Amino acid sequence: MDVLKTLFILLIFPGGLFVLANGMVYEWADRKLVARLQNRVGPRWFQPLADLLKLLAKEEVVPESVNARLFVWLPIVALAGVLTGALYLPIAGLQPSYSFSGDLIVAVYLFSMLTLCTGIAGANTNNRFSLVGATRTLTQLFSYEAPFLLAMLGPAVAAGSWKISDIMAYSSTHPVILLQPVGFVIALIGLMGKLEMRPFDAPEAETEIVAGALTEYSGRGLALFYLGRYAELIAGLTLMSAFYLGGIHNQLDYIVKTLVLLLALAGVQTLMTRLRIDQIVGLWWRYGTLLVLLQWLVTLLLKGMVL
Amino acid sequence: MSEAVVQDKKRFVVPIGPQHPALKEPGHFEFTVDGEIVTGATVRLGYAHRGIEKAVESRNWTQSLYLLERICGICSHVHAMTYCLGVEKLAGAEVPPRAQAIRVLVAELERVHSHLLWLGVAAHEAGFDTLFMYSWRDRETVMDLLESFTGNRVNYSANILGGVKCDVTPDLASAILKGVDFLEERSRHYLNVVTTDEVFLQRTRGVGTMSKEVAERLGVVGPTARASGVARDIRIEAPYAAYADFPVQIVLAEAGDLEARFVVRIKELFESYRLIHEVIDKLPPGELQTRMPRKIKAGETISRVEAPRGEAFYFIKSNGSDNPERIKVRTPTLCNMGSVVATAVGHQLADMPMILAGIDPCFSCNDRTVAVRDAAGALVTWESLRQRRLAHQENK
Amino acid sequence: MLVDTLRSFFQKPVTRLYPFERNASPERLRGKLHWNPDNCTGCCLCAKDCPSDAIEVITIDKKAKKFVMRYHADRCTYCAQCVQNCRFSCISMASGEWELASTSTEPFTVYYGNEADLEPLLGKAPPPAVDMP
Numbered sequence: 098m099d100v101l102k103t104l105f106i107l108l109i110f111p112g113g114l115f116v117l118a119n120g121m122v123y124e125w126a127d128r129k130l131v132a133r134l135q136n137r138v139g140p141r142w143f144q145p146l147a148d149l150l151k152l153l154a155k156e157e158v159v160p161e162s163v164n165a166r167l168f169v170w171l172p173i174v175a176l177a178g179v180l181t182g183a184l185y186l187p188i189a190g191l192q193p194s195y196s197f198s199g200d201l202i203v204a205v206y207l208f209s210m211l212t213l214c215t216g217i218a219g220a221n222t223n224n225r226f227s228l229v230g231a232t233r234t235l236t237q238l239f240s241y242e243a244p245f246l247l248a249m250l251g252p253a254v255a256a257g258s259w260k261i262s263d264i265m266a267y268s269s270t271h272p273v274i275l276l277q278p279v280g281f282v283i284a285l286i287g288l289m290g291k292l293e294m295r296p297f298d299a300p301e302a303e304t305e306i307v308a309g310a311l312t313e314y315s316g317r318g319l320a321l322f323y324l325g326r327y328a329e330l331i332a333g334l335t336l337m338s339a340f341y342l343g344g345i346h347n348q349l350d351y352i353v354k355t356l357v358l359l360l361a362l363a364g365v366q367t368l369m370t371r372l373r374i375d376q377i378v379g380l381w382w383r384y385g386t387l388l389v390l391l392q393w394l395v396t397l398l399l400k401g402m403v404l
Numbered sequence: 405m406s407e408a409v410v411q412d413k414k415r416f417v418v419p420i421g422p423q424h425p426a427l428k429e430p431g432h433f434e435f436t437v438d439g440e441i442v443t444g445a446t447v448r449l450g451y452a453h454r455g456i457e458k459a460v461e462s463r464n465w466t467q468s469l470y471l472l473e474r475i476c477g478i479c480s481h482v483h484a485m486t487y488c489l490g491v492e493k494l495a496g497a498e499v500p501p502r503a504q505a506i507r508v509l510v511a512e513l514e515r516v517h518s519h520l521l522w523l524g525v526a527a528h529e530a531g532f533d534t535l536f537m538y539s540w541r542d543r544e545t546v547m548d549l550l551e552s553f554t555g556n557r558v559n560y561s562a563n564i565l566g567g568v569k570c571d572v573t574p575d576l577a578s579a580i581l582k583g584v585d586f587l588e589e590r591s592r593h594y595l596n597v598v599t600t601d602e603v604f605l606q607r608t609r610g611v612g613t614m615s616k617e618v619a620e621r622l623g624v625v626g627p628t629a630r631a632s633g634v635a636r637d638i639r640i641e642a643p644y645a646a647y648a649d650f651p652v653q654i655v656l657a658e659a660g661d662l663e664a665r666f667v668v669r670i671k672e673l674f675e676s677y678r679l680i681h682e683v684i685d686k687l688p689p690g691e692l693q694t695r696m697p698r699k700i701k702a703g704e705t706i707s708r709v710e711a712p713r714g715e716a717f718y719f720i721k722s723n724g725s726d727n728p729e730r731i732k733v734r735t736p737t738l739c740n741m742g743s744v745v746a747t748a749v750g751h752q753l754a755d756m757p758m759i760l761a762g763i764d765p766c767f768s769c770n771d772r773t774v775a776v777r778d779a780a781g782a783l784v785t786w787e788s789l790r791q792r793r794l795a796h797q798e799n800k
Numbered sequence: 801m802l803v804d805t806l807r808s809f810f811q812k813p814v815t816r817l818y819p820f821e822r823n824a825s826p827e828r829l830r831g832k833l834h835w836n837p838d839n840c841t842g843c844c845l846c847a848k849d850c851p852s853d854a855i856e857v858i859t860i861d862k863k864a865k866k867f868v869m870r871y872h873a874d875r876c877t878y879c880a881q882c883v884q885n886c887r888f889s890c891i892s893m894a895s896g897e898w899e900l901a902s903t904s905t906e907p908f909t910v911y912y913g914n915e916a917d918l919e920p921l922l923g924k925a926p927p928p929a930v931d932m933p
Contacts, residue, residue, distance in 0.1 A: 133808070134534070134805045134808060135533065135538070135808065136538070136811060136813055136814050137814075137815055138813040138815045225417070225419065226418070228416075232439075295533075298531065299754060302754065304425055304426035304528065304531070305753060305754055305756065305757055306418075307424070367805050368801055368802060370530050370532040370603045370606075370607055371532070372607075373606075373607070373752055373754040373755070374440060374752075374754065375752065464848075466849040466881060467849060467851040469851075470851035470852075470879045470881065473879075534801070534805065552826035554828065555828040556829070556830060559879075561881075564884055569884060593804070597801055601801065
């Protein structure tokens with residue numbers, strides 16, 4: 098029975114199919130929202146699924162002069178990383194499948210696997226666009242990762258625990274978004290950086306470097322990277338609403354809170370121009386990190402005063 | 405040659421084109437980069453050479469009009485008008501003033517459509533897709549106006565040798581004025597966006613700056629030149645068609661960067677709206693066409709028109725027969741292309757699509773003839789190509 | 801820009817879903833060419849100035865002024881030069897007929913003329929298409 102249950106958790110809910118299907122729906126919602134904000138019609142509801150099926154049905158071309166084993170395994174590792182991370186999250190308002198003290202750190206780092214794998218995948222190929230894209234991907238990773246992690250740890254510090262369920266319990270009773278508004282904004286923008294959404298899509302700026310690090314990927318590999326990004330969208334939204342929007346208590350709670358966040362993401366995407374990579378790095382290190390550290394200081398002081 | 409290759413291996417060259425998402429038409433750019441900074445740039449054109457100039461020689465004067473109109477899909481009226489003005493000058497024909505005014509009207513509507521199109525493309529290159537979608541949505545207004553005015557959205561065929569085909573009816577005049585008023589309000593909004601949106605300004609202010617001296621040295625034309633403070637506009641220097649009756653105010657900016665090019669082009673839109681109003685208000689009465697002979701008197705002439713991108717230049721030579729003997733076309737993109745290479749160095753790779761879009765390039769228009777040189781540097785002629793092919797076949 | 805995006809969020813999208821929604825074509829739209837044989841004198845000015853050789857005027861009986869027209873819609877550039885050239889207003893372009901795409905080449909060769917004049921032409925197989933110069 099235990100084995101069956103574990104398999105179910107890993108493959109169907111919440112680790113496998115559910116997160117992927119949910120991710121596709123949210124990806125569609127994001128595209129549709131952006132389209133409506135731009136006064137367009139936008140895609141039909143099955144568009145991400147159709148894209149996925151098309152890519153899976155296509156031949157996967159492994160270019161010459163790449164390490165073929167690395168080329169094939171990187172997308173798998175990336176997707177596995179994100180899905181494993183999702184196991185520690187209260188996906189769809191249910192209790193996390195696994196939990197231990199300090200799981201927040203593990204989850205956040207598992208979510209970085211996707212970006213890391215994308216970067217390595219780009220550096221693995223001999224394509225100039227991929228190489229430039231990989232450099233940008235990794236540069237961006239180093240710039241947003243620290244502030245994003247610090248912003249995520251803000252509620253953890255306030256809650257005094259590094260366990261996701263503990264932090265959620267804390268945020269259910271405290272209005273974290275009011276106590277740490279800067280952290281919320283930074284975490285939201287950091288999530289956009291993670292998902293390479295505009296204005297942080299310099300690593301895949303199509304008018305400059307085609308598809309960036311993934312230029313040489315086609316078929317199955319590309320589909321897996323896309324799936325990884327969909328899953329990461331879900332994971333990021335869940336984490337954000339659990340920490341900053343008062344926790345997730347039931348399914349309706351989950352849908353409303355994540356969709357509100359998605360609407361905010363779509364709005365920022367519509368209103369922004371793509372930033373250059375040097376501007377991104379400047380933005381994060383000059384403002385993002387400093388602000389989030391300031392937020393930490395305030396949080397610690399507040400906590401000290403309350404105690 | 406081998407030395408160049410060895411050098412190439414040391415440098416990191418990012419090729420853009422002939423097929424690339426940033427380019428809507430084929431052209432090839434090689435940017436040598438050091439990290440993200442561009443240290444060298446070269447351009448190679450000629451991928452869309454269609455042999456129009458040669459094909460024109462085997463068509464009669466009327467048929468040539470429609471072929472030349474298809475040089476450019478955006479400024480098709482400009483090409484047809486330049487050709488017509490030149491041929492009418494050769495034939496000594498007096499074109500009725502109403503026809504000339506309608507030519508100006510179509511040309512200005514076309515400039516509106518071209519500049520709005522450019523605004524969208526440039527915003528897209530910068531990654532500002534919302535502005536792209538909005539400006540193209542509003543551009544539909546002028547496209548619909550052109551369609552109901554001339555009968556087609558592109559390749560309007562408004563011109564005919566000796567006049568124009570379409571007249572302005574009162575209904576049409578009020579529709580055009582209404583559409584233009586709507587666009588004027590929208591353009592004001594876009595001018596506000598491109599001069600105040602902080603994030604967008606980070607991508608345009610101080611990027612691709614070209615000083616007045618450089619612009620003059622490179623012989624840059626059109627809005628690209630006017631954004632650098634070079635007062636160069638054929639509509640003012642050598643008024644053609646009805647521009648002498650409807651004078652144009654020149655729009656100048658001093659900065660010479662991408663922001664200035666945005667501002668100049670959008671302000672030119674206001675000038676176009678004003679002209680459209682004026683032409684419709686003061687449309688001279690009279691005929692639309694004058695009779696043209698089938699054979700044009702022997703002689704040669706040049707004809708210059710201010711296209712949305714700058715000066716379009718035609719050389720027309722007749723030997724007194726049904727067909728043109730030689731027609732030479734130079735489109736504004738060719739004059740402006742040098743400025744891309746000149747301003748690219750020192751900027752970020754991410755700015756390259758923007759700098760390229762800043763001149764509003766139209767590759768297929770400017771691809772005329774290609775001079776191919778062999779390894780020794782000698783010009784490859786038609787005959788030597790034929791010999792090479794024969795030799796190749798024999799070897800097989 | 802923010803106001804713009806908010807407004808368009810609550811607006812209907814401007815995209816026209818083409819095959820399901822059609823806009824009325826403007827009166828002056830240059831669509832498929834139509835030819836009325838009644839006034840034709842057989843001067844062939846339309847064919848002579850056609851930039852894409854889309855018009856062939858076939859003489860059946862010169863004295864009785866019997867002509868038919870073979871029109872190649874696939875070659876036509878819809879420039880309306882023929883409409884301008886015709887002194888007897890035989891040629892017109894239908895503004896309503898602009899959806900001319902087809903998966904076969906047959907609908908693109910159109911014959912115009914009196915039925916009696918056309919019979920001998922249509923009875924036998926159409927001649928092979930002439931290559932463009």
